[in-house]
Amino acid sequence: MKSRSEATREGASFRDPSGFVFYHGGTPHRQINEFYRVDYRQLMDSGLYQELVEARLLVPHEEVDLAAPMQELAYQVIRPEPIAFLSYPYEWCFGQLKDAALLTLKVQELALGRDMSLKDASAFNVQFQHGRPILIDTLSFERLKPGEPWIAYRQFCQHFLAPLALMARSDIRLGQWSRLAVDGVPLDLASRLLPWRTRLSFAMQVHIHLHARAQRRYAGEVVTKRRGGRAMSKQALLGLVSSLRSAVRALTWHPAGTAWADYAETHSYSDSSLAAKRAAVEEYLDRIQAKTVWDLGANTGEFSRLASRRGALTLAFDYDHGAVELNYRQVKKESEANLLPLVQDLTNPSPGVGWSSRERRSLMERGPADAVMALALIHHLAIANNVPLELVAGFLAALGRWLIVEFVPKQDPQVKRLLANREDIFGRYDRQGFEQDFARHFRIIDVRPLPDSDRCMYLMEALPQ
């Protein structure tokens, strides 16, 4: 047993008096408090835990004999299966958020079957593990209280239904709202932003529009005085789950007309140049044997798959929602366990948000990876966003040890397009300037010009900081 001073508490784990997450020897553990004992026992003894874990809906855990960091409150310490990479709802594409919503409803349905109920329906309680969503909060179950409505109904609507509806019915970019509103999209805002025709759908009318009105109407009221003997039967609770599920299922979004969704067909490579690029990436990957790879500007994941199929846990970041959506659909179709597509704007990566800015970690805090891939990306950062090459190099060096990078020079049609309507203020933007600036942060191991183009592939290793 280790002393309590070695445990560090997770910054996102403080709201629930049932327990909290802490790190011991780098792995997450969860202290369960006396306060939660009876609910925890029902989760474990009713068969619900086993049912959820067997269906891969809830993260499995082991009970461990380890000194609890807050002994005076503790009942038990558990060690859940660690999540390979923590991602957040504002980084998920539409399909990922929808799957996380359906997972939450499935869990609630099964919980009701065992006389339990979810007391949280936070989208942050879901993570993607082995390509699929999974509930990570073992302490979100409580014993069903006869007659009581679903405590987490508001949270479900704010975290899942409202953002999904906004993305599907108004604009896909509204998914970014969950980055601003840590407890989900306020329903009055969603109700105002959604088009009028959403009122014609029974589920949308009730769960968003009427729900927003009820919140306004009864704000601050003591509910015991207003309930007038009404009760919520289990049948009604199941009906609520069923109604929310059909509302979620009815929301769909198909990528069309977004920036890169048809990129694979239109980019400016000849077949031989593409084959050479592929061969270079494969050879570099075989050489470095990375366990984690971050593919920046991954588009639909064509090159990410070279890494994930070699067994590396690969994150495929792109700022285009459509590309991430298409990538995720392929992950689902092929049951790919090692690839996680995420929406990320590298010119404004996810910051630390929430309480003390530590509740949800910044992208940089979730690194570094063993290797970073930046293919057909540099010109977007250096030219479209005016970032000096040396700063680009510093940024990439902070993200991982190895770097597989493609340099796209000014002669290239893609860069010409970026410069077509603006002054060329990029005097240093050529191969020589690129190599000089990157050499301040990296050791250049290999250079390979691609045939039929002016592009070049590089393998680099970050210099010790």
Added chain:
Amino acid sequence: MSGLNMYLDPGSGSYLLQLLIASLLGGLLLLRMYWAKVKGFFRKLFGRPIDEEPE
């Protein structure tokens, strides 16, 4: 509200709305279940496979 182990405020409106529509939700679920049975019956009758409810 029982106040028992309720660490998030469910919101008065969210709470009361559910109570107001409780019987409607329960009734709709029953209808949906019967409808699924009717569909299943006809599917079987015509020898078509029953499509599983996706997760």
